[in-house]
Amino acid sequence: MRSGLTEFAQKYAVKSAHFTGIGDARSARLGFFEYSRKMFKVIPVDEPCEVTALTGNITMMDGKPVAHAHVNVSDANGIVHGGHLLEMTIGPTLEVFVTVEPTQLNKKKDPKYDAAVIDPSMER
Numbered sequence: 001m002r003s004g005l006t007e008f009a010q011k012y013a014v015k016s017a018h019f020t021g022i023g024d025a026r027s028a029r030l031g032f033f034e035y036s037r038k039m040f041k042v043i044p045v046d047e048p049c050e051v052t053a054l055t056g057n058i059t060m061m062d063g064k065p066v067a068h069a070h071v072n073v074s075d076a077n078g079i080v081h082g083g084h085l086l087e088m089t090i091g092p093t094l095e096v097f098v099t100v101e102p103t104q105l106n107k108k109k110d111p112k113y114d115a116a117v118i119d120p121s122m123e124r
Helices: 002-011
Strands: 017-034 039-045 049-061 064-074 080-090 095-100 106-110 115-118
Touching: 002 049, 002 064, 002 095, 017 064, 039 080, 049 080
Parallel strands: 049 106
Antiparallel strands: 017 039, 017 049, 017 080, 017 095, 049 064, 064 080, 106 115
16 A cells, blocks of 8 residues: 555655545554654554545655555454554555645654654755
């Protein structure tokens, strides 16, 4: 899913955008960032699920577009799992709406957290 959004941004020269989506997925891997370890705790959802909310942005980092997304998915019992979208195998009805922004946003790596963050001083 994230790789598809990144490919979309590369193909259409999107340098800054936000997106939302709903639909379904066959499986997902979500993440919860653990500051003490500077890495994600992985939350696997290894079953078909409903994508009840997908939101994120596309920004530039090191001269290339990158997608950052968070998602909520619900299992067959209506239990919702949410977090940073690490990976998702989408189903046939995922609908994603991308809105391109006029101002380019750039990210850089924050060494304190070993994470990419938007840097307003690099605005173009």
